[in-house]
Amino acid sequence: MTTTQTDWADLAAALADHLTSTGDLHDPAWAAAIAATPRHQLVPTAYRQQPDGTWAALDTAGADLNLAYSTTTLVTELDDTGQPVSSSTKPDLMVRMLELLDIHDGHRVLEIGTGTGYNAALLAHRLGDDHVHSVDLDPALVETARARLAALGRQPRLAARDGADGWPKHAPYDRIIATCSVPRIPWTWAEQTAPGALLLADLKIGSGAGNLVLLHRHPDRLEGRFTGRWAGFLPMRHDTTTQAPNPSARAEQVGEHTTTAPAEPWNTHRELWLLAALTLPSDLRRGYTLNPDTRTPDAATLTATDGSWCHITLGDAPRRVREGGPTPLWEHVETAWQVWNDNGRPGWERFGLTVTSDAHILWLDRPDNAFHTLSR
Numbered sequence: 001m002t003t004t005q006t007d008w009a010d011l012a013a014a015l016a017d018h019l020t021s022t023g024d025l026h027d028p029a030w031a032a033a034i035a036a037t038p039r040h041q042l043v044p045t046a047y048r049q050q051p052d053g054t055w056a057a058l059d060t061a062g063a064d065l066n067l068a069y070s071t072t073t074l075v076t077e078l079d080d081t082g083q084p085v086s087s088s089t090k091p092d093l094m095v096r097m098l099e100l101l102d103i104h105d106g107h108r109v110l111e112i113g114t115g116t117g118y119n120a121a122l123l124a125h126r127l128g129d130d131h132v133h134s135v136d137l138d139p140a141l142v143e144t145a146r147a148r149l150a151a152l153g154r155q156p157r158l159a160a161r162d163g164a165d166g167w168p169k170h171a172p173y174d175r176i177i178a179t180c181s182v183p184r185i186p187w188t189w190a191e192q193t194a195p196g197a198l199l200l201a202d203l204k205i206g207s208g209a210g211n212l213v214l215l216h217r218h219p220d221r222l223e224g225r226f227t228g229r230w231a232g233f234l235p236m237r238h239d240t241t242t243q244a245p246n247p248s249a250r251a252e253q254v255g256e257h258t259t260t261a262p263a264e265p266w267n268t269h270r271e272l273w274l275l276a277a278l279t280l281p282s283d284l285r286r287g288y289t290l291n292p293d294t295r296t297p298d299a300a301t302l303t304a305t306d307g308s309w310c311h312i313t314l315g316d317a318p319r320r321v322r323e324g325g326p327t328p329l330w331e332h333v334e335t336a337w338q339v340w341n342d343n344g345r346p347g348w349e350r351f352g353l354t355v356t357s358d359a360h361i362l363w364l365d366r367p368d369n370a371f372h373t374l375s376r
């Protein structure tokens with residue numbers, strides 16, 4: 001099947017209307033950018049995971065064209081182990097982020113994570129090529145995005161660089177948007193922003209705990225709140241190959257008790273999971289065990305590389321917790337559950353962050369109500 005101009009233009013216009021009707025999109029300038037940008041030309045192929053774990057290629061420029069104009073994240077790049085390393089972010093999230101950034105004519109924007117170039121294309125439509133700067137760690141992705149953007153008549157400034165260092169050559173920026181998650185906000189980003197700038201990034205401190213945070217540039221710090229709606233991005237990678245530590249053998253069971261805390265807070269209570277992750281080991285792995293008869297998850301698991309583990313039955317409280325190893329993992333979740341309840345179960349909008357050149361300070365409601373300082 002060949003894609004005609006009318007096919008994709010109708011679909012892109014329908015996507016803009018859909019995003020407006022769902023309340024994700026308010027600004028006509030972004031609606032115009034969505035309607036004018038052929039996502040299928042920037043994402044002609046995507047991958048979808050099959051029930052057996054393998055990935056099937058989708059023809060998003062042909063038979064699967066509708067997918068390119070749906071609110072779907074499209075995985076576009078897999079590493080040698082079959083893990084996704086690049087994707088085109090779902091358009092509803094992309095426009096929510098662009099609107100949160102309160103972008104105006106004349107703003108100079110730096111994007112960390114060029115990926116397919118789709119977001120860079122939206123930005124270039126809104127601001128003009130010269131105001132858009134985008135970097136990606138992977139030179140091949142950058143070159144592909146550059147060629148596809150050029151075919152659309154777009155030439156934003158692109159570079160293959162580690163985004164942790166920003167792109168000082170074109171600083172200062174009025175807005176920085178990171179489309180990969182970071183364990184800490186690099187202070188170099190603050191140094192490359194203009195006074196009054198806004199930065200939007202996905203802070204994930206470990207084990208997927210965290211959310212998007214919108215930070216305002218002050219003379220001595222970045223400060224702002226987490227966004228009300230949760231989002232998760234692929235983690236930032238670096239050029240060095242770090243060897244994952246070999247996990248110790250799973251230790252013998254040492255205890256069993258019951259819990260009223262949620263069994264899988266990383267999925268169901270993400271604010272609580274942030275609180276728990278602040279003190280849990282950073283090398284933690286999350287998982288599930290399957291009921292051998294039904295092949296559906298019957299328990300959530302946490303494991304650490306020192307051999308510590310815990311196993312929590314899913315379903316209604318009280319849930320059974322079994323634990324082993326030198327680090328009592330579940331008590332961190334219990335403590336966080338208590339703290340979260342004692343504070344009225346705060347949602348993301350009550351959580352805030354102050355970033356200075358040497359600290360990340362998490363606070364509740366107001367910057368002077370700090371509850372944790374993250375080490376750099």
Ligand SMILES: C[S@@+](CC[C@H](N)C(=O)[O-])C[C@H]1O[C@@H](n2cnc3c(N)ncnc32)[C@H](O)[C@@H]1O
Nearest residue numbers: 086088113115116118119136137163180236237
């Ligand atoms: C979700 S994708 C970006 C989506 C992209 N904005 C788009 O519109 O298609 C995340 C991207 O971050 C990139 N990335 C990962 N680590 C990076 C780093 N250290 N510096 C710059 N980019 C990085 C990945 O290569 C990947 O392309």
